[in-house]
Amino acid sequence: MSEPDTTTAPRVAVIGLGAMGLPMATRLAEDLTVQAFDPDAARLAEAREQGVVAAATPRAAAADADVVVLAVRDAAQVEAALFGVDGAIDPAATAAQVVVLTSTVGRDAARAVERAVHEATDGGVGVVDAPVSGGPARAGAGDLLVVVGADPQARERARPVLGRLASTLTVVGDRVGDGQVVKTINQLLAGVHIAAAAEAIALTRELGLDPEVIVPLLSTGAAGSFMLADRGPRMAQAYTGGAPVRSRVDIFVKDMGLVTELARSAHVPTPLAASAQQLYLMAEQAGLGAQDDSSVVTLLSAPDGGAA
Amino acid sequence: MSEPDTTTAPRVAVIGLGAMGLPMATRLAEDLTVQAFDPDAARLAEAREQGVVAAATPRAAAADADVVVLAVRDAAQVEAALFGVDGAIDPAATAAQVVVLTSTVGRDAARAVERAVHEATDGGVGVVDAPVSGGPARAGAGDLLVVVGADPQARERARPVLGRLASTLTVVGDRVGDGQVVKTINQLLAGVHIAAAAEAIALTRELGLDPEVIVPLLSTGAAGSFMLADRGPRMAQAYTGGAPVRSRVDIFVKDMGLVTELARSAHVPTPLAASAQQLYLMAEQAGLGAQDDSSVVTLLSAPDGGAA
Numbered sequence: 329m330s331e332p333d334t335t336t337a338p339r340v341a342v343i344g345l346g347a348m349g350l351p352m353a354t355r356l357a358e359d360l361t362v363q364a365f366d367p368d369a370a371r372l373a374e375a376r377e378q379g380v381v382a383a384a385t386p387r388a389a390a391a392d393a394d395v396v397v398l399a400v401r402d403a404a405q406v407e408a409a410l411f412g413v414d415g416a417i418d419p420a421a422t423a424a425q426v427v428v429l430t431s432t433v434g435r436d437a438a439r440a441v442e443r444a445v446h447e448a449t450d451g452g453v454g455v456v457d458a459p460v461s462g463g464p465a466r467a468g469a470g471d472l473l474v475v476v477g478a479d480p481q482a483r484e485r486a487r488p489v490l491g492r493l494a495s496t497l498t499v500v501g502d503r504v505g506d507g508q509v510v511k512t513i514n515q516l517l518a519g520v521h522i523a524a525a526a527e528a529i530a531l532t533r534e535l536g537l538d539p540e541v542i543v544p545l546l547s548t549g550a551a552g553s554f555m556l557a558d559r560g561p562r563m564a565q566a567y568t569g570g571a572p573v574r575s576r577v578d579i580f581v582k583d584m585g586l587v588t589e590l591a592r593s594a595h596v597p598t599p600l601a602a603s604a605q606q607l608y609l610m611a612e613q614a615g616l617g618a619q620d621d622s623s624v625v626t627l628l629s630a631p632d633g634g635a636a
Numbered sequence: 637m638s639e640p641d642t643t644t645a646p647r648v649a650v651i652g653l654g655a656m657g658l659p660m661a662t663r664l665a666e667d668l669t670v671q672a673f674d675p676d677a678a679r680l681a682e683a684r685e686q687g688v689v690a691a692a693t694p695r696a697a698a699a700d701a702d703v704v705v706l707a708v709r710d711a712a713q714v715e716a717a718l719f720g721v722d723g724a725i726d727p728a729a730t731a732a733q734v735v736v737l738t739s740t741v742g743r744d745a746a747r748a749v750e751r752a753v754h755e756a757t758d759g760g761v762g763v764v765d766a767p768v769s770g771g772p773a774r775a776g777a778g779d780l781l782v783v784v785g786a787d788p789q790a791r792e793r794a795r796p797v798l799g800r801l802a803s804t805l806t807v808v809g810d811r812v813g814d815g816q817v818v819k820t821i822n823q824l825l826a827g828v829h830i831a832a833a834a835e836a837i838a839l840t841r842e843l844g845l846d847p848e849v850i851v852p853l854l855s856t857g858a859a860g861s862f863m864l865a866d867r868g869p870r871m872a873q874a875y876t877g878g879a880p881v882r883s884r885v886d887i888f889v890k891d892m893g894l895v896t897e898l899a900r901s902a903h904v905p906t907p908l909a910a911s912a913q914q915l916y917l918m919a920e921q922a923g924l925g926a927q928d929d930s931s932v933v934t935l936l937s938a939p940d941g942g943a944a
Contacts, residue, residue: 461858473857498853500845509843510850513836517859520832520908527828527899527906528821534902535817537808542818545806549781550769551825553861591835594842597936598835599915600828603907628905 349399351468385414454482477506530628657707659776693722762790785814838936870930
């Protein structure tokens, strides 16, 4: 690797230092100047230890930034980060700045953000729709999958930043929202596959078989999925204290909502995604919203032998 | 490879020369003596060309066989093949013979077959529960995945035959039915994953995106499954004349029935498997029963733009 080119290296702001935002900021700070904001002082302090400059507000973080990376949870948080009190969007900002939306908020919300940013800055600031997947560990290693929807000019300004975060960076369309659509279809499959793994493991367990034998066996064949191999072992942990939280149940409550809303708007029946959505909602009602999503298996096979 | 040991090489009968039975019989005939029966004369003739000896009845095929391999569609065909007119089970058969059940018929049906065989032969003939998966091409190459439930003695008698059919042969239990349980869980995942792929591809298509771009992209990440990679391209063919039939819709009508019945008996909720079962039933009602299972996608996104 060559030394970073400091004459063209973009200055970066990262708004949101959650499960994904913190490792992304840390990764970018390896060779770029990164200012970051999060309302949680502990997260900010953690970022500072990794070479990130802590900012007091979104506006302060974004003030000198060429690329403003949003890594917040949902559309409401995007709105607040950009347009709330001390929000990142400065009406005086110029076309040198681009906002990169890495959150999964859905097609329509992403397009609304783009319209609002353009209106607030008189078309100056660009918007790049770039939802990511891969989880915190891969974020920190620059090994994310990123699907991009944006016009070519905005895309090019964001590329030095996204290129440091992604091992696979795919432009799926020229419009903001195109990335969200592909990410939403990704979440349809991911959310259904987790629920399917939960059904298979619950059934295995209730029939008295050992999931630690059956899951690896099935993973090699026609029943295999990324989620079966990844979440299967975590679901076994649900009965021995619970898996460490890597991806929360309430993320899929949100994302399966985006899936079924997008499908409805396109008049496409998605009976399995709709069933999976109900399962995540039930898990949330059961108090598992902040738990690892592998915990949904406990709704289908109770830890204390509910059906026995 | 050494020459087959003709002093201990088992004589084999194969009953049923369908999509799986014919390549299995052909594979076994590479180095064993195989007598086969199928009611369809064309299938019998095809087997004969591959070195299989054609028999006029199940009884004739099984008369001299050490290992009787059943490769029929469902429990009713197993019953007919074994106990119908000129059925394979000869009450005078000895403990030298073993019946190998490769069909997916469910736990309870497999156990009923075992009881009936034992009763008819006074406990002489053994039964091995050995459902297979992998499809016709892998059957012909001896590359199947086989899960075995049977007592050790019966298992050992079947091993020379199953070893020639399987690349992965796993003993999952000592009881007939144990193999069926694991295969049923396999089908839960496979059937749900096909339906999930159909939802994702239908949505992709109705949103005006190209599944041939999106499916390979999603297959590499958290959304990946064997079925997405395998059936995805076949689902695209559903709009250009239909994929060649490799696995029929009505197989999953049967198998998702076994899944939901087993789950019900174990008091395990399987909302996604139940939804997938409804999708396969709808496909059957739509006249797709004998079509490739990839055709279910056309129920979710109509070929002629139904929702447009």
